[in-house]
Amino acid sequence: MMRAIMLLALLVAPASCQREERDLTGSVPEKPAAGIEQSVLHPGDGNNPAPARSKYEETAFDVAEGKRLFQWFNCSGCHFNGGGGIGPALMDDKWFYGSSIENIVATIKEGRPNGMPSFKGLVPEKEVWQLAAYVRSVGGFVAKDVAPSRNDDLNAAPAENRAPTPSPFNGKGP
Numbered sequence: 001m002m003r004a005i006m007l008l009a010l011l012v013a014p015a016s017c018q019r020e021e022r023d024l025t026g027s028v029p030e031k032p033a034a035g036i037e038q039s040v041l042h043p044g045d046g047n048n049p050a051p052a053r054s055k056y057e058e059t060a061f062d063v064a065e066g067k068r069l070f071q072w073f074n075c076s077g078c079h080f081n082g083g084g085g086i087g088p089a090l091m092d093d094k095w096f097y098g099s100s101i102e103n104i105v106a107t108i109k110e111g112r113p114n115g116m117p118s119f120k121g122l123v124p125e126k127e128v129w130q131l132a133a134y135v136r137s138v139g140g141f142v143a144k145d146v147a148p149s150r151n152d153d154l155n156a157a158p159a160e161n162r163a164p165t166p167s168p169f170n171g172k173g174p
Contacts, residue, residue, distance in 0.1 A: 054101045056133040057142045066134025069127055078115070087115060090138045099141060104132035 056062040070076060078087030088096065097107050108128050111118030119128070136142050 054129065054133065056129045057101060057136060058146060060146050062130045063133045063137050063142060063146050065127075066130035066132070066137070069123075069131050070134055073119075073123070073131070075131070090135055091140075093139070095139070099136065099139060101129070101132045101136055104135050105129060108132060 056066075075087075078085060079090055084090075088094075093099070095103070097103050097112060105128055107116060108123070108131055109118065109120045111120075123131070133142065137146070
C-alpha cells in the first residue's frame, strides 16, 4: 500500500510544477521604429513615463535563446561576453544609443557607425528581440529570475549545486 502511495506521489508531483507560457508563433511588439525613444531624460517637473517592458524580457526562455544567439552570431567576437573590447561593453550603464529594448533592436537591425553591422533582413524578427532581451540582461536591466546565469567557465567559484571534483587519492597520496 505504501509503495502505491509513493508511486502515485512521484507521478503527480511533476504535474504540479508550473511552467512559464511560451508563445511559439513569434509575434513581435507593435511599436513602430520611428517612435523609438532616444533618451529617458525629460525636461520639466520630472514626471518621466515608465518604460514599457517587452514580453521577451519577461521569460527566461527568450533571454536564454538570446544568449544562445549571442554566441551563434559571434556577438562575443566584438563584445567579449559583455565585457567590451572592439565593441562597447554591455555590462555597464553607459549606452550611447539608449538601453531600452527598442533602442537595442534598432541597433541590431540598422547597425551603428564605426563597427556595428546591420542585421536587417539577416536575422528573423523574433530572434532580434530575443538577442535584445539578452543584451539587456547582461547590463542588469531584467529581473533576476529571468536573467540567465553565467557559463560555468566564467564563474569565479563553482555553482552551488555542483559538487567539487573528488580526488582519486583522497588526500593520502599515491
